[in-house]
Amino acid sequence: MKKLIAILLMCASMQALALELEGVKFDDKVQIDNAPLTLNGAGVRSIVFFKMYVIGLYLAEKQKTADAILGDAKPKRIALHVLVGEAGAERFLNGFRKGIEKNHSEAQLAALRERMAAFEQMFGHIKTVKRGDVIAFDWLPAAGTRIALNGAELGRIAGDDFYHALLSIWIGSKPVTASLKKELLGG
Template sequence: MRKLLVAACLATASLSAAALELQGVKLEDATKLANTELVLNGAGLRTKFGIAKVYVAALYLPQKNANADAIINANTPRRIVLSMLRDVESEKLHDSLMDGLKDNTSESELAALQPKIREMNAIFSSVKEVNKGDVVTLDFLPGKGTQISLKGQLKDVIGGDDFAKAMLKIWLGKNAVSNDLKAGLLGSK
């Protein structure tokens, strides 16, 4: 019995010490959001033009899930963390997010989201640049909306589950910004 207990303790210690590291970014195994424990579902690298490393993205969910549609439509808290690997003007980051929205929503959905998109634009306009090492956190809170934090500071909450779903589609939609990044976030890479 004692050997079994020691083996279990060693296994637990090695699991907790095995936090994922990607491109020098250490990712937490778990986090808490809205009184819900979230686990690291997966992570990946966003590149531009196949060579420029832009950010490491990590997806946190209440439990691991490899089904993108189920994650997008879930009625549970979810979090995406973007750890910047280079300096990016906030306008360019915003434009990149807009491209992802346009690629994954219909014209009518995009038109309905315009007031919320203007709110997001105001948030990113208030910060001129995100720098290497900065973190952008997008918390998706059912019934509340999308909580955006930049550089560790809460900027605002954009109301509505529709906006949260549209934002998740940027990375998990049928036309995700990167298929490799999507696979990483879904834990399949």
Template sequence: MKKSLCMLLLGLLVSFTTPGLGATEIAGIMLEDKIHLDKHDLQLNGAGVRSKAIFQVFVAALYLSEKSNQAAEILATPAAKRMQIVMLRDISAEKFGQNFMEGMKQNVSKEQKSKIIDQMIRLGEMFSKVPEFRKGDKLTVDWLPDTGTVIMINGKKTMSSLPDPLFYNALLKLWLGENTAQDSLKRQLLGEKADVK
């Protein structure tokens, strides 16, 4: 009797402490498989690691209301979305912001850029107010249909929301665009399994 009770308690303990129940692990970062964003239920579409040279820079995860492996479809949907970034190393916010701006320029046309230039400036100002991203810091870039683009660092809103969907898509194209910096990460965000542990 005592042995069976011990086994039962051990089983319960393992069920509460074993990682991977409702979560996905990428490069040591646990990502929830489902999240509630404002009044929207989203699911993990895909995740992977942004690498540069031999360094792992951050884990990126894309959450959608319905899974999709088509970048154009994801960009076109007006439904809620989240791009989540968890830093794997320290990096200056200035450098990180420069990478954002360069990536946006590579993936939007001159006409589109002229329409969102004010919002790009505001994004640059946001990065200028943050001295550094530290390992473990979390950046979320959300699209909420009734609100617009909401950017938070470690759960704190960093700037007022930006209502233009063109701007959110310009951000999302950093990872899903035709000229993304890392094609393997794009494929993983679109649902291909990452092999990084």
């Protein structure tokens, strides 16, 4: 009986915690604005030998393709956990900007320009990000993209195309790395 209880407790704790990467724990399920989301996948973003961040993608229902994720209008969350000791926020913004530019035409970028400027302005007062900081990008169908740093909302940006632009950094046709895209797609 004791063995059975121990096994059941172990299974229950494994279900509560889906994944741990680089010391960051990703819960199997989260909730945003009363919408339950499930961890679709997570991975580590490295540049040369430096592990910059771990990122998790939460969806209403697990998906295996970028097209299915982009076509789904339900709430979503990108949870980015900073791993570097300390880095200028501008470094992260440059990475976001380059990732979006690689995945969009000039016309698409022109349509996003004002919202990209608003996005960058949200981070204007933040000089550095450090290990342990969490940047959350939530897609809320009625409200647009909600951006938060360590749980404090920085602002919101309208338009599903803006959230799709953010997603394209990691799961677009030209992702930051193919391996990270594969991990976020649950593979």
